[in-house]
Amino acid sequence: xxxxxxxxxxxxxxxxxxxxxxxxxxxxxxxxxxxxxxxxxxxxxxxxxxxxxxxxxxxxxxxxxxxxxxxxxxxxxxxxxxxxxxxxxxxxxxxxxxxxxxxxxxxxxxxxxxxxxxxxxxxxxxxxxxxxxxxxxxxxxxxxxxxxxxxxxxxxxxxxxxxxxxxxxxxxxxxxxxxxxxxxxxxxxxxxxxxxxxxxxxxxxxxxxxxxxxxxxxxxxxxxxxxxxxxxxxxxxxxxxxxxxxxxxxxxxxxxxxxxxxxxxxxxxxxxxxxxxxxxxxxxxxxxxxxxxxxxxxxxxxxxxxxxxxxxxxxxxxxxxxxxxxxxxxxxxxxxxxxxxxxxxxxxxxxxxxxxxxxxxxxxxxxxxxxxxxxxxxxxxxxxxxxxxxxxxxxxxxxxxxxxxxxxxxxxxxxxxxxxxxxxxxxxxxxxxxxxxxxxxxxxxxx
Numbered sequence: 001x002x003x004x005x006x007x008x009x010x011x012x013x014x015x016x017x018x019x020x021x022x023x024x025x026x027x028x029x030x031x032x033x034x035x036x037x038x039x040x041x042x043x044x045x046x047x048x049x050x051x052x053x054x055x056x057x058x059x060x061x062x063x064x065x066x067x068x069x070x071x072x073x074x075x076x077x078x079x080x081x082x083x084x085x086x087x088x089x090x091x092x093x094x095x096x097x098x099x100x101x102x103x104x105x106x107x108x109x110x111x112x113x114x115x116x117x118x119x120x121x122x123x124x125x126x127x128x129x130x131x132x133x134x135x136x137x138x139x140x141x142x143x144x145x146x147x148x149x150x151x152x153x154x155x156x157x158x159x160x161x162x163x164x165x166x167x168x169x170x171x172x173x174x175x176x177x178x179x180x181x182x183x184x185x186x187x188x189x190x191x192x193x194x195x196x197x198x199x200x201x202x203x204x205x206x207x208x209x210x211x212x213x214x215x216x217x218x219x220x221x222x223x224x225x226x227x228x229x230x231x232x233x234x235x236x237x238x239x240x241x242x243x244x245x246x247x248x249x250x251x252x253x254x255x256x257x258x259x260x261x262x263x264x265x266x267x268x269x270x271x272x273x274x275x276x277x278x279x280x281x282x283x284x285x286x287x288x289x290x291x292x293x294x295x296x297x298x299x300x301x302x303x304x305x306x307x308x309x310x311x312x313x314x315x316x317x318x319x320x321x322x323x324x325x326x327x328x329x330x331x332x333x334x335x336x337x338x339x340x341x342x343x344x345x346x347x348x349x350x351x352x353x354x355x356x357x358x359x360x361x362x363x364x365x366x367x368x369x370x371x372x373x374x375x376x377x378x379x380x381x382x383x384x385x386x387x388x389x390x391x392x393x394x395x396x397x398x399x400x401x402x403x404x405x406x407x408x409x410x411x412x413x414x415x416x417x418x419x420x421x422x423x424x425x426x427x428x429x430x431x432x433x434x435x436x437x438x439x440x441x442x443x444x445x446x447x
Contacts, residue, residue: 011035011037011108011111011112013037013038014037014038014077014078015038015039015040015075015076015077015078016032016037016038016039016040016076016077016078016080017039017040017041017042017068017072017073017075017076017078017079017080018032018039018040018041018042018080019042019068019079019080019081019082019085019092020042020043020081020082020084020085021041021042021043021045021048021049021050021051021054021082022048022050022082022084023050023153024082024083024104024105024153025041025043025050025080025082026050026053026054027105027153027154027155027156028080028105028108028153028155029041029054029058029061030054030057030058030155030156031108031155031156031158032080033054033058033059033061034057034058039061040061040062040063040064040072040075040076041054041061041062041063041064042063042064042065042068042069042072043063043064043065044065044066044067045065046065047065051063067091068091073091073094073095073098073100074098076095076100077100077101078100078101078102078103079092079095079100079101079102079103080103080104080105080108081102081103081104081176082104083104083105083149083170083172083173083176084172086197087102087175087176102176103176103177103178104172104173104175104176104177105153105154105155105173106148106154106167106169106173106174106176106177106180107176107177107178107179107180108155109154109155109157109158109180110177110179110180110181111179112155112158113158113165114160115162115163115164115165116163116164116165116182116183116290117164117165117166117167117180117181117182117183118133118164118165118166118167118182118183118184118185118186118286118290119167119169119180119182119184119185119186119211119215120133120166120167120168120169120185120186120188120286121168121169121170121171121174121186121187121188121208121211122186122187122188122189122190122208122227123188123189123190123191123193123330123332123333124188124189124191124275124328124330124332124333124336125188125189125275125276125278125279125282125336126149126150126168126169126170126188127150127168127307127310127327128271128276128279128306128307128310129186129188129279129282129283129286130146130148130150130166130167130168131146131150131304131307132279132280132283132300132301132304133146133166133283133286133287133290134146134166135300135303135304136283136287136292136296136297136300137164137166137287137290137292137296139296139299139300140292140293140296142163142164142292143161143162143163143164144162144163144164144165144166145157145158145159145162145164145165145166146165146166146167147167147168148167148168148169148173149167149168149169149170149173150168154167164290169211171194171198171204171207171208172194172197172207174207174208174210174211175207175210177210179214180211180214181214181215181216182211182214182215182216183215183216183217183290184215184216184217184218184219184286184289184290185211185212185215185217185218185219186211186218186219186220186282186285186286187208187209187211187212187219187220187221187227188221188227188278188279188282189221189223189224189227189278189332190204190205190208190224190226190227190332191330191331191332191333191335192204192330192331192332192356192357192360193329193330193331193332193354193356194330194354195354195355195356196354196355205226209229212229217234217289217290218230218232218233218234219233219234219235219236219282219285219286219289220233220234220235221235221236221237221278221282222235222236222237222239222242222243222244223237223238223239223242223278234246234285234288234289235285236278236281236282236284236285237281238274238277238278238281245258245259245285246258246281246282246284246285246288247281248266248277248281249262253265253266253267254266254267254277256277256280256281256284256301258284258288258294263284263294263297263298263301264280264298264301264302268302269301269302269304270302270303270304270305270306271304271305271306271311272311272313272323272340272341273311273336273337273339273340273341274339274340275311275336275337275339275340276306276311276340280301283297283300283301284297284301307327308324308431308434309324309325309326309327309430309431309434310325310327311323311324311325311337311340312324312325312434312438314437314438314441314442315441315442315444315445317406317441317444317445318411319410319411319412319413320406320409320410320411320412320413320414320415321343321413321414321415322414322415322441323337323341323414323415323416323417324417324434324437324438325337325416325417325418326417326419326423326430326431326433326434326437327430327434328417328418328419328420329351329419329420329421329422329423329430330354330356330420330421331356331357331358331360331361331420333418333420334349334361334418334419334420335360335361335364337416337418338361338364338365338368338369338416338418339364339368341368341414341416343412343413343414344368344369344370344410344412344413344414345368345369345370345413345414345415345416346369346370346371346373346405346408346409346413346414346415346416347365347369347371347372347373347390347416347418348372348373348375348398348401348402348405348415348416348417348418348419348437349372349373349374349375349382349417349418349419349420349421350374350375350376350377350378350379350382350419350420350421351375351376351377351378351419351420351421351422351423351424351425351426351433352376352377352378352421352422352423352424352425353378353381353382353420353421353422354421354422356420357385358381358382358385358386358420359385359386361385361386361389361420362385362386362389363389365386365389365390366389366390369389369390370390370391370408370413371390371391371392371393371408372386372390372391372392372393373393373394373395373401373404373405374392374393374394374395375394375395375396375397375398375400375401375426376419376421376425376426377425377426378421378425379394382420382421397426398426398433398436398437398440399440401437401440402415402437402440402441402443402444403440406444415441417433417434417437419433
């Protein structure tokens with residue numbers, strides 16, 4: 001249960017303006033209004049989805065629908081902005097020029113949390129690793145609260161009874177955070193993403209690296225130089241020869257290992273693919289660095305069967321496996337999903353490409369994909385980038401994609417939804433896209 005009264009005393013008595021009433025913004029407004037702070041709320045929509053519930057929870061408050069009024073910016077001392085609103089937005093830049101503090105929910109959380117924090121970011125695998133580490137803490141008997149960019153917003157996690165927090169953090173959240181001092185901070189991997197928001201890939205990487213400066217222990221990926229901070233990092237690697245503390249060990253099978261000591265045979269994992277072996281090694285490194293013993297770590301690894309829409313097994317029909325990786329919303333995630341499969345693939349991809357270089361996937365398509373079925377707003381961009389690397393067909397929607405995949409697939413194949421793109425051209429969120437894929441697949445189970 002949220003310890004509101006105890007926690008809110010630790011924030012300064014200022015005028016707070018919550019900008020954007022999505023899930024995160026609603027958690028901020030609920031926290032501030034519940035604590036008795038002077039707080040106004042703005043959203044561009046007339047009736048944002050969380051408005052009614054917020055009024056039910058907190059009573060009446062000042063709310064403005066539409067662009068930010070100049071007099072509200074003048075009134076505010078702190079703007080708490082939604083992760084979806086770029087700091088580079090001209091209105092936000094003007095507020096900063098006027099001396100206003102601009103923060104996000106994680107900055108407020110960092111000023112309030114009293115227990116150690118594990119902070120996890122990266123382009124791909126964040127949710128899997130965060131969930132795994134949370135399970136490892138729980139199996140070790142910790143009173144752990146898990147959330148952030150995954151599941152429960154950070155401010156809703158605050159509880160005087162929690163002895164640990166495990167947070168997934170996005171680059172958007174990190175760019176408005178200065179006070180976070182994690183016990184352990186990790187960057188899992190980095191690849192092109194959100195280039196529709198950042199001026200360059202280097203700017204995106206810099207936002208991710210904001211997780212490191214105040215961390216006690218840093219965990220990085222020895223296979224991805226862009227994740228590294230310095231020589232003191234705790235490192236994990238899929239390369240047995242990389243010299244990482246957490247690594248693979250080949251000994252009558254492939255093992256997850258620490259410093260040459262085999263911990264768990266990968267055949268005992270429920271997670272599929274080498275990219276998930278990397279996620280498991282990352283979770284081992286993070287939990288061990290936070291003081292969790294080997295036994296609960298191995299128990300969590302052995303029991304964990306993944307998260308919905310992340311390399312999620314759907315069905316096997318006539319010898320063909322169907323996998324839902326709708327969360328593969330960027331090139332790096334889709335590549336990991338493709339490389340992780342041991343079967344020939346019928347790939348379903350497409351959506352909003354966010355300015356990413358789709359040609360980076362050509363080699364993987366040549367080696368692994370028999371046919372790519374493309375849908376959505378940027379299907380033409382993907383087709384141009386992948387032409388000649390695989391057979392390519394355009395389809396109208398998910399129903400057509402799954403039906404055509406069912407026709408093309410042979411026993412031993414895998415039909416993989418790994419879009420490499422955002423879903424917003426056709427769906428409200430990636431979960432809805434994955435749900436549609438699974439529903440269409442399951443129609444064939446009953447034929």
